Amino acid sequence: MLNIGIFGASGRMGRLLVQETKKHPDLCLSSVFVRRSLSPSLIQILPENTFVTNDLEQFLTHCALVIDFSLPQALASLLTALRKHPLPLVCGTTGLSAPVWGDLQELSQHAPVLHSSNMSLGMAVLLKIVSVIAKDLKHADIEIVETHHRYKKDAPSGTALTLGQACALARGWDFEKVRTTHRDTPRQEKEIGLASLRGGNVVGKHTVGFYLDGEYLEVEHVVSERDIFAKGALQVAKWLVLQPPGFYGVENLYH
Incomplete structure (x- = not known):
């Protein structure tokens, strides 16, 4: 069982990931990070035992792999926390600045990191x-x-x-x-x-x-359907957690 954490669960992709995770018996949605209070609609779809927090360090201690679909500024904060607690990271956030790219590369020296603008x-x-x-x-x-x-x-x-x-x-x-x-x-x-x-x-x-x-x-x-990105991200997560530290793209799944 792979314990995953979703960073940015309140967003459109975050909600799709929450729903899609339930269909995988080998995955457990162990934690989600939300910046504000939970919306009623998100509460309704979260599994009962999911740890919900707005504390990054607590979020990371409750999962073995992080999936991120957020915004560049939010990702920068996540990467700062991951310096202290390196974990495998599946990242679909785009529009990244050079410093954030550098932080992603730095994390990849300590944990497997996969970034893709399209997870299908x-x-x-x-x-x-x-x-x-x-x-x-x-x-x-x-x-x-x-x-x-x-x-x-x-x-x-x-x-x-x-x-x-x-x-x-x-x-x-x-x-x-x-x-x-x-x-x-x-x-x-x-x-x-x-x-x-x-x-x-x-x-x-x-x-x-x-x-x-x-x-x-x-x-x-x-x-034709947005949930294809969530399905792809979860397949990527299962593959990535078995890889050594390094920087990967979604195309590496077929090498």
């Missing part, structure tokens, strides 16, 4: 696929289009950036030098374009296109 298992496979295509079709122009619901704040999405990074790495490019989200001149030879669409209640759609003269190849990943 299909995306784990897609990351491997686009790397192979980018390398083999070395003359193809690469364009990435992502579509999300009207309320999504960041653009391009973290997943689109991860896909772009995978393609750039496969070609030996510096992603920050070749990425572009705007064009007012003809396309450059070494360039990875990223476009963002927002509308309706689209959970997530990512298309990576490889364009040659006379032919092109597009690969696409679509998420």
Whole structure:
């Protein structure tokens, strides 16, 4: 039985994780961290013996692995506490600053850490696929289009950036030098374009296109239900707890 702690249980993803954990007999939701008092709706779905607290150190002492879907500032506080009590960490928070990235890397020296902007298992496979295509079709122009619901704040999405990074790495490019989200001149030879669409209640759609003269190849990943991210995060947790200290991505599950 793996005792997991959910950091940010009051959020949308946190609630989905609480619900999904109940379906896994080999998992126990041993603790949840909430910054404010519990809402009635969260109380209704929590297992009876779950430890609930707004004290980070107490939260960490009641679990063997932490799953985080919060905000960058909240994650920074969690990582500060994990310096004293290193635990395996599954992190899905995006929009991280350089200092927070550094803290994640530091924690990975003492415990296994997995960060991914998209916890779906299909995306784990897609990351491997686009790397192979980018390398083999070395003359193809690469364009990435992502579509999300009207309320999504960041653009391009973290997943689109991860896909772009995978393609750039496969070609030996510096992603920050070749990425572009705007064009007012003809396309450059070494360039990875990223476009963002927002509308309706689209959970997530990512298309990576490889364009040659006379032919092109597009690969696409679509998420139709948000709980797929919670399901993926729990599968990741079961895998991660068996790994040695290090920094991992969701694509490592299929190595």
